[in-house]
Amino acid sequence: MEPLRLFWLFARTSVQKDTEYRANFFAQILVTLLGIGTQLAAVWVIFRHTPNLAGWSLPQVLALLGVYNFMYGFIGASIAPNMRQVLEDVRQGTLDFALLKPINSQLLVSVRQFEIWRLTDILLGIALAVYASIRINSGAGTGLPMREALLFPLMLLCGGVIVYSFWLILATTSFWFTRIDNIEMIFWNIFEAGRYPIDVYPLYIRRFLTFGVPLAFITTIPARALGGALETSTLLLAVLLAAAMWVVSAWFWRVGLRRYGSASS
């Protein structure tokens, strides 16, 4: 419960700060709508030429876009601002302030920031995924089957854990390299490829996006769970990978901390 309580505490103070700038809310809504509108229009243009994209039907691709925007919002609201703060703190030596607090340092550095307006991406992403799942299942004439209703949140959770752990590992490398402000560009470059099902890419890129950088588990696999086409082996792999990355990133953080040179570095 401690993590949730802390998250809530920090989120509340961030919200209090952000709500001073209400104009940003409308700007963000506009940006999100334009962004999703652009993606939908792109999908529409593509599906004018083909009934399916590498085996994915239109509603399945819409489900993927929903997941993509959900993850994009989740990273933008919570993960990226927190990890940016870590990079900044390591460089300046101000991480001391976080380390001095009587709680787990990894937990603290992961919840300090929260950008409330990015919730628009998260909510519209979920709305799109729900709409897509209705479209997928209306074809079958049934409601959302039990299996999908359970597996989708589970896969989304695994994807969330994987992407969080991945960022934590990236941020932790700053203990060795100190100046890596632009490391997140690497992530965003790769994340761009997650906008479409990874099945459209050639085999070697697909392998890389599954086992090298686990992008497949962040967008494609949750979307596949919603579309009802998830094999049990993939499901197990996702759960195992999420657990493994969670453990490894936490271990790596502790190793990194020992290298931390504090303010005098």
Added chain:
Amino acid sequence: MIAAVRTYRVLVSVALANMMQYRAVMLLWAAWGVVAPMVSLAVWTAAARGRSLAGFDRAELAGYFLVTMVVSHLTTAWDMEVFSYEVQSGRLSPRLLRPMLPVFQSAADNIAYKLCTVAVLFPVWLLIGLIVRPSIHLTLERALLLLPAVCLAAALAFVWGYCVALVAFWTTNIRAINQLYWTGMTFLAGRLAPLALLPPALRTLAGYLPFRWMLSFPVELALGRLPAAEIPAGLVWQASWLVAGICAFRLIWAQGIRSYSAVGA
């Protein structure tokens, strides 16, 4: 005139020296320009399923997106992303004290960026060319026409991008406007797909806006997709949009600079 050319050479070489400090960052930015066209290529290859789409078979799609990658790098402009920061932080002020408009400095930065990234990207383009096996038949005549077309496209993208950037004088929230501009670039400049694959309504729209002339026109020219008669007409269109852009810039700048309050805009 000669003095102006000499001043400009100095400006570009200073900008070049500045950029060399941030080599890694620049390469990460440049990587963006490689990833996005490759994603589009993968998606359209999957959508084509071995067929030919509006006269584009697999190798021609590869050719299209490879040339798009190169031309879009040569014509890229990013002032709308940074100018608002300069206005908000007041960093524009020292630049205003120089005996020349800040736009000339930005243009010098733009040229320097291209000079030093092209050297690194060239082998990357060659490598990608070897992997995707494109079909490009460039004749000498078209190569010669391509030179002014690309230069005009770069100038167009710079001038119109700068006009959009100037909106920052009136509002600090220009993200929505930037997003709209990028939506236009995505569809109407041919980043998402060759214009020939777009629905007729969008193709008509592309004829009335400057986006096509910033990227798609030189690409179509290079690939030999334009009838001979349309090429000079296209160059005239480019030149006209450029003149219109310069006029728009002068107007907006003259108005906007009056509402600039140095710090705390």
